[in-house]
Amino acid sequence: MTELTGLDFRPDDAAWYLGDAHAAYRRLRREAPVYWYEPERFWFLSRHADVFAVSKDPEAFCSGKGFRIHDDLRTGGPAGIEGIPPSILGMDPPDHTRYRGLVSRYFTPRAMHRLEERMREITRESLDHVETGKVVDFVELVAVPLPVLVIAELLGVPLEDQRQFKSWSDDLIAANEGDLEAMGRVGELFVYMIGQALDRRSAPRDDLLTVVALGEPNGRLLTDPELGIFAVALLGAGNETTRNAISGGAIALMEHVDQREALTADPSLIPQAVEEIVRWVSPIKSFARTATRDTEIRGQRIAAGDFVVLSYPSANRDEEVYGPTAEQFDVRRSGATPHLGFGVGQHFCLGAHLARLELKVLFEELLARLPRFELAGEIERVRSTLINGVERLPVVFSA
Ligand code: HEM
Incomplete structure (x- = not known):
């Protein structure tokens, strides 16, 4: 087992993430791609190929014994209490396959397409509130409304309750x-x-x-707790992730003005840029699996029951697959090696088409109307081991 000296690496500590984690990831990929983190007793995988392989093998690496670093099943939190049903993210085949089948037809590219006009409306309305020439919070004004209103619309939550969703969604992360x-x-x-x-x-x-209410994935209607968990999982999975992809994307475009100008000059690059944004930002920091039997990763012995954390931000900048430009933000990057920002395998993001469309619409509208914006203060990040979140992003838009 590799010992790393002088590496300040505490993946279980939300505060650690507020710094530049990429320097540590780079070293881990090079020196200890299968790294045992003793304080919390888990393996940390930083290479693209390993995150990919583990995600594709639910028989050897299950989700049912915890899928987050601070999972209730490991910490004894409320969702770890017996009798509380798992969310779709914490299920394994065959249950998982049936649950997913129930809602997957709702998330096809065609079905999502129907929402495009509504997405434009919401985005235009947000941009109407932007005042140029003064400091505004990009998160609150631009990044928050679209994902939360779209998921509320999809679920069918009444308009008058939709505002409440933002604070509930923040509560989920806290x-x-x-x-x-x-x-x-x-x-x-x-x-x-x-x-x-x-x-x-x-x-x-x-x-x-x-x-969800009428479906019978187990040959019967869902119980009340199962209904609640399913609906909340959809909200939780669909809201923060997309919001932070928007904020993170805006940061990337402020840090790389040439790239932003390329998109403004040629908006047909935006779909490709959306993939680069998800790769670059990696809104989900990690999910996890548990080894169901003794196995090996990259020659390292993994024992049955070991917890294995998958680092999407690190996998997404792995020089082994993206070459020497892995750590560059490039909106023209070829999609030859898909990023893992949406995961891969059984649990591949159900909302990927939805998120892609939201991001495309948002950046199209933003760059068509307010293509020039600059950072105007300190970026406040969310303390979380789960998401790469931005709490506040002060910017000034030019007229
Ligand atoms: C940029 C935005 C998004 C990112 C980066 C993202 C990321 C991810 C990732 C990494 C997973 C894989 C979990 C695993 O392997 O254990 C996942 C699963 C999931 N995502 Fe997303 N997601 C995004 C947007 C959305 C949206 C808009 C929805 C809409 C409801 C959504 C719903 C889900 C659901 C339900 C799952 C669980 C699927 C399953 O367990 O089969 N996501 N997402």
Whole structure:
């Protein structure tokens, strides 16, 4: 087992992530790609090929015993209590396959296309609120509204309740880091979602909550807790991730003005740029698996029961697959090696088409209308082991 000296690496410590983690990832990839982190007893995988292989092998590496660094199943938090059903992210085949089948037809590129006009409307409305020439918070004004309103629309949450979603979604992230008050408020969100789903049983509609409420993935209707978990997982997975891809994308475009100008001059590059943004930002820092049997990764023995953390930001800058330009932000990068920002395998992001379309619409509208913006203060990041989050992004837009 490789010992690394002089490496300040604490992947279980949210504060650690606030610095430049990429310097540490670079060293890990080179010197200890399969790294045992003793304080929390998990393996940390930093290479693209290893993250890929483990994600593609749910038989040897399952999701059902925890899929986050601070997973309740490891820490004894509320979702680890017996009787609380797992979310789709924490399921394995064959249960996982049935659950996923229930909602996957809702997430096809064609189905998502129907939302495009609504996405433009929401984005234009956000941009209407931007004042040029003064410091504004990009996160609040531009990044927050689109993902939360789109997922609320998809689920079928009434308009008057949609604003509440932002704070509930923030609570979900804070609860993941152990914030007890936030956990309490997440309870309200569960109750609310269950109520909404039960309404659909008596009055079905053309929305995702109806599909979940009427579906029978186990040969019976879902129980109330199962309904709540399913709906909350969709909200949690779809909201913060896309929001932070938008904010992270804006940071990348401020740091690489030539790239932003290329996109403004030729908006047909935007879909390609969206892939580069997800690769570059890697909105999810890590998910995890548990080894179901003794096995090996890169010649390193992994014992049955070992927890294995998958680092998407590191995998996405792996020089082994992206070559010498791995650490450059390049909106013209060829998509020859897909990034792992949306994961891969059984749990490949269900909302990838949705997120791609949201990001495309947002950057098209933004660059067409307000193509010049600059950083105007300190970026506040979210303390999380799960997401690469931006809390506040002060910018000034030019007229
Ligand atoms: C840029 C935005 C997004 C990123 C970076 C992202 C990232 C990911 C990743 C890495 C996974 C894999 C989990 C694993 O392997 O354990 C995943 C799964 C998932 N994502 Fe996304 N996601 C994004 C947007 C969305 C959106 C908009 C939705 C909409 C609801 C969504 C819903 C889901 C769901 C339900 C899963 C679990 C799928 C399963 O377990 O089968 N995501 N996402």
